[in-house]
Amino acid sequence: MPIRATKRGGARTPLHGEWDVLICGASFAGLTVARELARTDARVLMIDRYEIGERQTSACAAPTTWLEQLGLMDAVQQTFDELVVHVPDHTYRWPLPFAFSTFDYRRICALLREQSEGSAQFETATIKGAPSRTGFTVHTDRGDLSAPLIVDALGWRRILGAGANVQPPNARLSRGLEVHPHASGSDLELWIDPKYVRRGYSWSFPADGELRVGVGSFDPHDHVKEPTLQLASDVGVPAERWQGNWIPHQLRPAVEDGIFFVGDSAGHCLPTTAEGIRPAFYFGIALGRELVDVVEGRQTREQALTRYGAFSHDHLWQYRWLLRVQNWVGRITPTRLLSPVIGAISAPRLVRWSFGHYRDICAPEFVLQGPPAPARRGAIAA
Numbered sequence: 001m002p003i004r005a006t007k008r009g010g011a012r013t014p015l016h017g018e019w020d021v022l023i024c025g026a027s028f029a030g031l032t033v034a035r036e037l038a039r040t041d042a043r044v045l046m047i048d049r050y051e052i053g054e055r056q057t058s059a060c061a062a063p064t065t066w067l068e069q070l071g072l073m074d075a076v077q078q079t080f081d082e083l084v085v086h087v088p089d090h091t092y093r094w095p096l097p098f099a100f101s102t103f104d105y106r107r108i109c110a111l112l113r114e115q116s117e118g119s120a121q122f123e124t125a126t127i128k129g130a131p132s133r134t135g136f137t138v139h140t141d142r143g144d145l146s147a148p149l150i151v152d153a154l155g156w157r158r159i160l161g162a163g164a165n166v167q168p169p170n171a172r173l174s175r176g177l178e179v180h181p182h183a184s185g186s187d188l189e190l191w192i193d194p195k196y197v198r199r200g201y202s203w204s205f206p207a208d209g210e211l212r213v214g215v216g217s218f219d220p221h222d223h224v225k226e227p228t229l230q231l232a233s234d235v236g237v238p239a240e241r242w243q244g245n246w247i248p249h250q251l252r253p254a255v256e257d258g259i260f261f262v263g264d265s266a267g268h269c270l271p272t273t274a275e276g277i278r279p280a281f282y283f284g285i286a287l288g289r290e291l292v293d294v295v296e297g298r299q300t301r302e303q304a305l306t307r308y309g310a311f312s313h314d315h316l317w318q319y320r321w322l323l324r325v326q327n328w329v330g331r332i333t334p335t336r337l338l339s340p341v342i343g344a345i346s347a348p349r350l351v352r353w354s355f356g357h358y359r360d361i362c363a364p365e366f367v368l369q370g371p372p373a374p375a376r377r378g379a380i381a382a
Helices: 028-037 064-069 105-114 225-235 277-295 301-313 316-328 335-344 348-361
Strands: 021-024 044-048 061-063 076-087 090-103 120-124 137-140 143-146 149-152 173-179 188-191 200-206 211-217 242-248 259-261
Touching: 021 028, 028 044, 028 105, 028 277, 061 064, 061 277, 064 076, 064 090, 076 335, 090 105, 090 335, 090 348, 149 277, 173 225, 200 225, 211 225, 259 301, 277 301
Parallel strands: 021 044, 021 149, 044 120, 076 188, 149 259
Antiparallel strands: 061 090, 076 090, 137 143, 173 211, 173 242, 188 200, 200 211
């Protein structure tokens, strides 16, 4: 388990004051926002209760092109050009129209941090419980922090939200659990098999001497520890080095009560696949650009809230399509129909088409070219 890194003893000094931008949360989304602000003279403070890169919460894979565009290739561990999909009585190999790479979490966070170091200050601090903030002042265990521009990149808990948050298992969340044994593999693998989980999927992601083997359920009431133990046994690896997390699977408002939300706090994790890293980059860049325009005087905070909120909301129809696919998983009965259904969608042309639309939800060209053209309404994104 991760060790809490909040400063202690003589190093535990009071932390209070005012900044131009306060970013709460220092994983993919928060670090990407700070990266965009690095080209300004804004006084930026980023806080997290853990040190940067300390607490990995996912299998850590993303489309390789995104990592290239962001200058993060030094963190890549393995790259895959196809996806192996297992159903109870068959295995399919899907050639992918774009590559995925697994990467080292600590290294990629360090690389992102380097892109904002010198412009954004970082401190470990824990945001207090209710009230977590008063207006534009955030209450932490080290003091009160104020800024006219506040970002919640704290994850699914949405700590800086205006109301009480629904907690699991009643929230719109999936749950995932995985082990990280020292082992090797050559395939990016998924299992759609009720043997492990009725509504969800299981995976094995190789990462240069480590296998990330886990189970995710779209129903937060379902337990995933025993299925993970079973999958690890079937794959032939020890169940060790555990990690797990709750995963949002429904888009939430990206602005609320004057606060900007990004990443899991805005529900930006993609339904069906539970891919959250690429959307964290994508929406983090979009938000960072809006904040740059505020601190450089080209728009007001209110205009940024409106524009960023609309940008996130414009993706709602794509998220709804993916949620429909997610709701379909686990509802094919009897189980013997799984193979024919998966086989029917395994034609190379259909795989290219569906993954192409899926890629375009958060296209990597956005890093260099700005917002993509409006997506074509009615196109299926998965």
